[in-house]
Amino acid sequence: MTSEQLDQLSINTIRTLSMDAVQQAKSGHPGTPMALAPLVYTIWNRVMRFDPQDPIWPNRDRFVLSNGHASMLLWSVLHLTRTQAVDADYEILGQPSVSLDDIRHFRQLDSKAPGHPEYHWVSGVETTSGPLGQGVATSVGMAIGQKWLANRYNQPGFAIFDYHIYAVCGDGCMMEGVASEAASLAGHLGLDNLCWVYDNNHITIEGNTNITFTEDIAARFLGYGWNVLRVGDANDIERIEHALGVFRQTKGRPTFIILDSHIGYGSPHKQDTPEAHGEPLGDEEIRLTKRSYGWPEDAKFLVPNDVYEHFAAGVGARGAQTRRQWTELFGAYQAQYPELATEIGQMQRRELPAGWDRGLPVFPADPKGLAGRDASAQVLNVLAQNIPWVLGGSADLGPSNRTTLTYEGAGSFQADSPGGKNLHFGIREHAMAAIVNGLSLSKLRPFGATFFIFSDYARPAIRLSAVMELPTIFVFTHDAMGDGEDGPTHQPVEQLLSLRAIPGLVTLRPGDANEVVEAYRYVMQLRHEPAVLALSRQPLPTLDRRTYAPAAGVARGAYVLADAPGGSPEVILIATGSELSLAAEAHEKLRAEGIHSRLVSMPSWDIFEHQTQDYRDSVLPPGVTARVAVEQGSTLGWERYVGTSGHVIGMKTFGASAPLKELQKKFGFEPDRVAAVAKELLGRK
Numbered sequence: 001m002t003s004e005q006l007d008q009l010s011i012n013t014i015r016t017l018s019m020d021a022v023q024q025a026k027s028g029h030p031g032t033p034m035a036l037a038p039l040v041y042t043i044w045n046r047v048m049r050f051d052p053q054d055p056i057w058p059n060r061d062r063f064v065l066s067n068g069h070a071s072m073l074l075w076s077v078l079h080l081t082r083t084q085a086v087d088a089d090y091e092i093l094g095q096p097s098v099s100l101d102d103i104r105h106f107r108q109l110d111s112k113a114p115g116h117p118e119y120h121w122v123s124g125v126e127t128t129s130g131p132l133g134q135g136v137a138t139s140v141g142m143a144i145g146q147k148w149l150a151n152r153y154n155q156p157g158f159a160i161f162d163y164h165i166y167a168v169c170g171d172g173c174m175m176e177g178v179a180s181e182a183a184s185l186a187g188h189l190g191l192d193n194l195c196w197v198y199d200n201n202h203i204t205i206e207g208n209t210n211i212t213f214t215e216d217i218a219a220r221f222l223g224y225g226w227n228v229l230r231v232g233d234a235n236d237i238e239r240i241e242h243a244l245g246v247f248r249q250t251k252g253r254p255t256f257i258i259l260d261s262h263i264g265y266g267s268p269h270k271q272d273t274p275e276a277h278g279e280p281l282g283d284e285e286i287r288l289t290k291r292s293y294g295w296p297e298d299a300k301f302l303v304p305n306d307v308y309e310h311f312a313a314g315v316g317a318r319g320a321q322t323r324r325q326w327t328e329l330f331g332a333y334q335a336q337y338p339e340l341a342t343e344i345g346q347m348q349r350r351e352l353p354a355g356w357d358r359g360l361p362v363f364p365a366d367p368k369g370l371a372g373r374d375a376s377a378q379v380l381n382v383l384a385q386n387i388p389w390v391l392g393g394s395a396d397l398g399p400s401n402r403t404t405l406t407y408e409g410a411g412s413f414q415a416d417s418p419g420g421k422n423l424h425f426g427i428r429e430h431a432m433a434a435i436v437n438g439l440s441l442s443k444l445r446p447f448g449a450t451f452f453i454f455s456d457y458a459r460p461a462i463r464l465s466a467v468m469e470l471p472t473i474f475v476f477t478h479d480a481m482g483d484g485e486d487g488p489t490h491q492p493v494e495q496l497l498s499l500r501a502i503p504g505l506v507t508l509r510p511g512d513a514n515e516v517v518e519a520y521r522y523v524m525q526l527r528h529e530p531a532v533l534a535l536s537r538q539p540l541p542t543l544d545r546r547t548y549a550p551a552a553g554v555a556r557g558a559y560v561l562a563d564a565p566g567g568s569p570e571v572i573l574i575a576t577g578s579e580l581s582l583a584a585e586a587h588e589k590l591r592a593e594g595i596h597s598r599l600v601s602m603p604s605w606d607i608f609e610h611q612t613q614d615y616r617d618s619v620l621p622p623g624v625t626a627r628v629a630v631e632q633g634s635t636l637g638w639e640r641y642v643g644t645s646g647h648v649i650g651m652k653t654f655g656a657s658a659p660l661k662e663l664q665k666k667f668g669f670e671p672d673r674v675a676a677v678a679k680e681l682l683g684r685k
């Protein structure tokens, strides 16, 4: 067979596997894999430095399929390249990442060929995608990550990190705002390690894009400062390879390749139709399409042996060689730069360096206290110095969030200063969270920040953080009505509840400066869970830990801060964040009146839910049903802890624009009210 014939055979294998898998599953998206098989073939077999034997080799090129519905592209190449499976401890398991049997069970329970690309479920998937726009936005984080890693770790003669990031996207990704936010920042930062290929097929679900999407996309990306290329025929693999070569030569800006394609390519009745997007072709149409490819019409899930060999000779051989060279290089690097090499190893395994928590502040009791955001600033500055790969920033609210790293040498990340640890995301919350995901996928330890209310703008990417089990950190300040005069648009109500509802996401709302320290201490040790810190804008009294229990209790999600005599309360007060000191005052008032109350600080439902039943019962004894929860957020959900005979002092409406003191009065966040509610529950006046 000539090499052209082998190319074609490989491309048609991807196409027919995709068609067969979708048909078998009676669900999925055949048309785009049929159209983009030549592109994905070219990227993988001709260009990418990726070793199927070690899919987590740190200097591999990254491939992101942002139009995740075309997942059969990924399952096909992972299978055909015989990419190996890796487990959560980064051990290579000696079995394929995606077997032919997985492909036969496309979209079925337990198959390694699920509906959309799932990081953490299938080795070789670099990021979870499916919500359109997320993949490309995440790829910008990967590109920032590569630049930062190269700046810190590359040394003369040692290009330890010089990989590229390729992302494929469709009309949907290009319409989503998050992609625009991310592309704008990528252009500003001149990320020349990043290449997006846009599948310009003029088709989305509702029909031709002339009903929705008629902008001049080339002009748009030129406007962002990208290098814009066009390949007019998605079947022309030489042109595709050439364009990818131009990308690698281009310095100082990212590359955008517009690829004109035909969805459902080769299908006599479905090509260029929206039906090809998301419906099985049907047995008869599959036969006709296979005929048009010159493929055996009745063969199903056919992989000619030559195709495995062709991939082994292409990406397999190139990947093995580049990884071998890199491994040798890294050996010499270890000898010459042992500390840097150790850092790389720790980072790759998501470990913390020795002494990572050295110098974390301990705050003395102080009735005037400190704002959550100010305590956080001190902690972040310590952590970022102790852990070289902690970096992050805010969506233009650094001065308000207090997330700017201010120590000598922290620096700002810009095109000409890629070693900076302060990232400036601009007013782009959604892209910020996706970029934070991309940085975390690059094994850095990133944080992103904004006002808590605007977590809504970042939420889809925070959710993906949890889906992917990434240890990202989101620092959200102005977590309640503390920004009083700004009014209801800026006062979170349902945000705490909505984030608590995301499985696997650890949401923490610390109640004083020492709880902020302990919250960070807990979060830093997470390896597979993202975390949200909801912090106050206004000062909160720093509790006197000689009379109250130590803040280390934060690590259990909730703990008894102060108790009734003999540890047998008649009423329990539960509070979080800025309401903790208020509940503490109420507790003192009740005590002065001879009422036996227990004060519980509950900075995190999520962590508390993971404690043993014994521990949970020791904090909230089932026999004590008079319970009051106080939190400046939606009351919804607190029934879980106060039960049917308890009471929640929270928000049932939006807030209002006024000074905080007046808002606290209007909405009932006052010690007297808390004490009064407790007494009412006990039937006392």
Ligand SMILES: Cc1ncc(C[n+]2csc(CCOP(=O)(O)OP(=O)(O)O)c2C)c(N)n1
Pocket: 032, 067, 069, 070, 130, 131, 132, 133, 169, 170, 171, 172, 173, 176, 199, 201, 203, 204, 205, 263, 277
């Ligand atoms: C954020 C988001 N909105 C909606 C969808 C549902 N959806 C999946 S594919 C698709 C159409 C995508 O069109 P395009 O990107 O052009 O893909 P093509 O059919 O050309 O492959 C839509 C609306 C989604 N996956 N993500």
Ligand SMILES: [Mg+2]
Pocket: 170, 171, 172, 199, 200, 201, 202, 203, 204
């Ligand atoms: Mg399209």
